Amino acid sequence: MTPTTLDTLIQLLSRLPGLGPRSARRAALHLLKKREALMLPLAAAIEEAAHEVKACSECGNLDSVDPCSICRDARRDASQLCVVEEVGDLWALERAMAFKGRYHVLGGKLSALDGVGPEQLNLAGLLRRAADPAVKEVILALGATVEGQTTAHYLTDRLSNLPIQVTRLAHGVPVGGELDYLDDGTLTAALKARRPL
Amino acid sequence: MTPTTLDTLIQLLSRLPGLGPRSARRAALHLLKKREALMLPLAAAIEEAAHEVKACSECGNLDSVDPCSICRDARRDASQLCVVEEVGDLWALERAMAFKGRYHVLGGKLSALDGVGPEQLNLAGLLRRAADPAVKEVILALGATVEGQTTAHYLTDRLSNLPIQVTRLAHGVPVGGELDYLDDGTLTAALKARRPL
Structure with missing residues (x-):
């Protein structure tokens, strides 16, 4: 039996992250109603x-557009470069409207297990951009995972010869989070980085 | 600011059932990678x-194709007509491969709250098809909800003048289900409909 148009649609929809076979069928029916x-x-x-x-x-x-609308925007602070793993991380920071500098998307993180070495990441571009005299600070906004931190250490090392400050995001209690539900690592980090009121 | 191509894509994806704004963004990124x-x-x-x-x-x-591949299939038993609320229910029965007759999709269930009366359902088609001399049994495979049962009662009434048997799906313990987790209604129904071993 050859798959019908509908089977093909459902099969393709089920390959989207967040949709399994069941929700792909529901999505297909919903689409056909609208x-x-x-x-x-x-x-x-x-x-x-x-x-x-x-x-x-x-x-x-x-x-x-290329360069993207953020890179084109002259109002963005050219002295700060925020390094993220993926485009989704950049979007999250943009939604928070917490950062007015520019970004650099690595396209992943170092991972021996997944065979991702420095040559698989957009590292040449970062080194070139960080060497721009306008850049004063590189903020490493990488995940607080083993791989994210490995990547951060590697980047700090590679950027150490440049006359720039390299910083990372703070670890601590998530805003809205309850202490009772937090892991030991986060609690330890939050306590270590405590600040005077 | 006019929405970009990407914004439009994410906004449309987020209108699929099962995808919220967050998973729509993930889906869009996944699509752009593949x-x-x-x-x-x-x-x-x-x-x-x-x-x-x-x-x-x-x-x-x-x-x-119209008629659909099930209606075209001469091997399907023309004496049995299985009435379901939605196309998704028909698909579920087909996946179970438990039924070899034909189907009839009502397109909903009676619901005063949602303003669905008999005229909103594909009832004329059902009455016409059930009157076919080849049909011996109409199986009401409707949800075990108040609205599903209201619809079943209404259909039984409308079909009562035809020389056919009207049946409904059995209520009982779902296969793989544990008694401890079942609601009272299901347990009562399962006990009432107990069968000799």
């Missing part, structure tokens, strides 16, 4: 994004 | 399905 309002616009948006969206040759962000 | 293998095929599949898949004029199932 053909004009959702289904056709979604098909068009996916195709348009597939052709238009590209990685920024400067920072690695995804955008329809 | 443009050739997943993104473009998905856009094509959605568009093809939007144009090709239609409701079967006989039973209401969704398929690329």
